[in-house]
Amino acid sequence: MGSSLSMTTVALASVVIVATIFGNSLVLGVLLRPRNRSRHRTSPTYLLITNLATVDLFNGLLTMPLVVTLASRRPRNLFGCTLTVAITIGLTNASSLGFVLLALERFLAVTFPFFYQSHVTPRRTLGGVLVSYAAAFVNGGVAISGNFGMPPSGLCVVYQIINPAVYLYNTLVYGQIFLLGLIVILCTGIFVVALKQSRKIRKQENLNSNEASSQTLSEIRLAQRCFLMASVFALAHLPDTIFSIMAATMRLQCDLCRSLLYWITLLSSALNPLLFAYGSSKELRGEMIRVLCCRKNNSVDQEPIQ
Numbered sequence: 001m002g003s004s005l006s007m008t009t010v011a012l013a014s015v016v017i018v019a020t021i022f023g024n025s026l027v028l029g030v031l032l033r034p035r036n037r038s039r040h041r042t043s044p045t046y047l048l049i050t051n052l053a054t055v056d057l058f059n060g061l062l063t064m065p066l067v068v069t070l071a072s073r074r075p076r077n078l079f080g081c082t083l084t085v086a087i088t089i090g091l092t093n094a095s096s097l098g099f100v101l102l103a104l105e106r107f108l109a110v111t112f113p114f115f116y117q118s119h120v121t122p123r124r125t126l127g128g129v130l131v132s133y134a135a136a137f138v139n140g141g142v143a144i145s146g147n148f149g150m151p152p153s154g155l156c157v158v159y160q161i162i163n164p165a166v167y168l169y170n171t172l173v174y175g176q177i178f179l180l181g182l183i184v185i186l187c188t189g190i191f192v193v194a195l196k197q198s199r200k201i202r203k204q205e206n207l208n209s210n211e212a213s214s215q216t217l218s219e220i221r222l223a224q225r226c227f228l229m230a231s232v233f234a235l236a237h238l239p240d241t242i243f244s245i246m247a248a249t250m251r252l253q254c255d256l257c258r259s260l261l262y263w264i265t266l267l268s269s270a271l272n273p274l275l276f277a278y279g280s281s282k283e284l285r286g287e288m289i290r291v292l293c294c295r296k297n298n299s300v301d302q303e304p305i306q
Contacts, residue, residue: 009256012263013068019270020060027053027273030287044105044125051129052098053273055091063091064266071259073155081156082144089170090140095269096179097132099233101125103186110193143170172244180237187230229275236268 108116151160240261
C-alpha cells in the first residue's frame with residue numbers, strides 16, 4: 001500500500017513538472033521570438049507575462065525537482081538541506097509575487113487608465129519585478145532562520161530542522177493566505193470595474209453600436225480571463241492552505257496528504273502563464289498554435305490591452 005501511494009505522488013509530480021516545463025516553454029517560445037521582442041520595451045503587460053512564464057519555468061526545472069529531493073529526506077547535511085528549503089520557498093514566492101504584479105498592473109490599467117498610461121512604464125515594471133525577486137528570496141532566507149541543526153537521524157526533515165513557527169508563518173500566512181487574498185481582491189476589483197465600464201459603454205448614445213459592442217466584449221473577456229486565473233490559483237492553493245491550518249491547530253499528521261496537496265498547488269505554475277497568454281488576443285492564440293505545429297508565420301500583432 002505504501003509503495004502504491006508513493007507511486008501516486010511520483011506520478012503526480014512527474015505530470016506537474018512536465019506540464020510546467022512544457023506550458024511555460026511554449027509561452028516563452030512565442031513571447032521571445034525575434035519579431036516580438038520589441039514589445040518588452042513598450043508593453044508592461046507583455047513584460048510581466050514573460051516574467052511569470054520565466055519564473056514558473058525555473059520552478060519546473062529547479063524548484064519541483066528539489067521538492068522531490070526534500071520528500072526523499074535529502075540532502076543529508078545541514079547546509080544542503082536549509083539551502084534547498086530556501087530556494088524552493090524563494091522561487092515559489094517569486095511566482096506568486098509575479099502573479100500579484102500582473103494582477104496589480106491589470107487593475108491599474110482598468111481602474112485608473114490615465115494614471116496607468118502616465119506612470120506604469122516598462123522600466124518601472126522591470127524595477128517592480130526585480131523588487132519582487134528580492135522580496136521572495138529574503139522571505140526564503142527568513143524561513144530558514146533559527147534552524148535547529150540536523151536531527152539525530154541525519155535526514156532532511158523540514159519541521160525538525162527549521163523553526164516550525166517561522167516556517168509556517170512564511171509559507172502559510174504570507175505565502176498563501178496573504179498573497180492569495182491579494183490576488184483574489186485585485187482580480188475581483190478588475191471584474192467589478194470591467195462590468196461597470198461595459199454597462200457604461202452600452203448606455204453611451206454617441207458611440208457607434210458596433211464599436212460599443214466591441215469594447216464591451218473586450219472588457220468582459222478581460223474580466224473573465226482575470227477571474228479564470230484567480231480561480232485556478234485559489235483552487236490550487238485552497239486545499240493545501242486548509243490542510244496546513246488543520247495541521248497547525250489540530251496537530252494533524254499526514255505526509256502523503258501534505259505531499260499531494262503541495263503538488264496540486266504547484267500545478268498553478270503550469271497553468272497561469274499559459275491561460276493569460278492564450279487569452280490575451282486572437283493573434284497570440286494563433287501564434288501559440290503555430291509554434292506547436294512548427295509553422296512559420298508573420299509577426300504577432302497583439303491587440304492592445306487597456
